[in-house]
Amino acid sequence: MMDKRNSDAAFDAANPLKTLTRAQFAALGGDAVAYVKPVTGLVLAGMIHDAEFDAATQYQLVMSADGTPLMVSDSADAVSEWLGDQSIGLATLH
Template identity: 55%
Template sequence: MFEKRNDPAASAAPVHPLKLLTRAEFAALGGDAVAFIRALDGASLSQLVHDSRFEDEVEYHLVMSADGTPLMVADTQEAVFDWLSEQTLGLATLH
């Protein structure tokens, strides 16, 4: 498997300026107003949300802010959309 981090040419490539923003700079651009939904199995989700344990084979729906902060976890898309309808977040359809 090819990994960019092991490729000297890729590691010398310039870093995109948005990756260098602080949390405050990112929020000023509206990054705190955008979220995305990611479907994950419980085993993967347990690695992202360290203070909780999820059933390994169950599919969950994780709502994350644009900066990667977990905002909400549900076991149905309906629950996610109900929660999002009460929030002031924009939903990114591609990430």
Template identity: 55%
Template sequence: MIEKRTAYPDLQDGTPNPLKTLTAEQFAALGGNAVAFVRPITGTDLSDMITDADFEDESIYQLVMSADGTPLLVTDTDEAVDDWLTEHKLGLVSLH
């Protein structure tokens, strides 16, 4: 018989799992320089973030960011993202 388990079990002594009580800053620091996430972003939004570059307003770009939210790479292809992540030995996490 399969045992029913909670998705985020508390510790044996009944105290909450420490991961449940992390601040946003502590959570971001968990990834350090080891993980990144990718999100699609319009040229218009990129132009607001990066004022010294020209982006086509209606184009969709891929923005790679570190766990703490620091922008790392902007590109217009998934292949460039894959190559860059491999070159920099970063893991990719998904956003929920």
């Protein structure tokens, strides 16, 4: 039986992106790199005060590498379509 903890530690050590600080990650792509984060309307209401969100709804929040919100949608398809029209690379987070 393989010990998963040992293989995860080796992967994390070999992947320098896992150890970047927020500032280092933001400096990588500035406004050219974004990520998509699923969030509830309750979380969004705390972030974006001049908009109304259903507290129980799951939204897709597109954020730039520096943490600036770029786009909010209740549909992953809409996010994909929007990203296709932008000059932004998508970073994947696990």
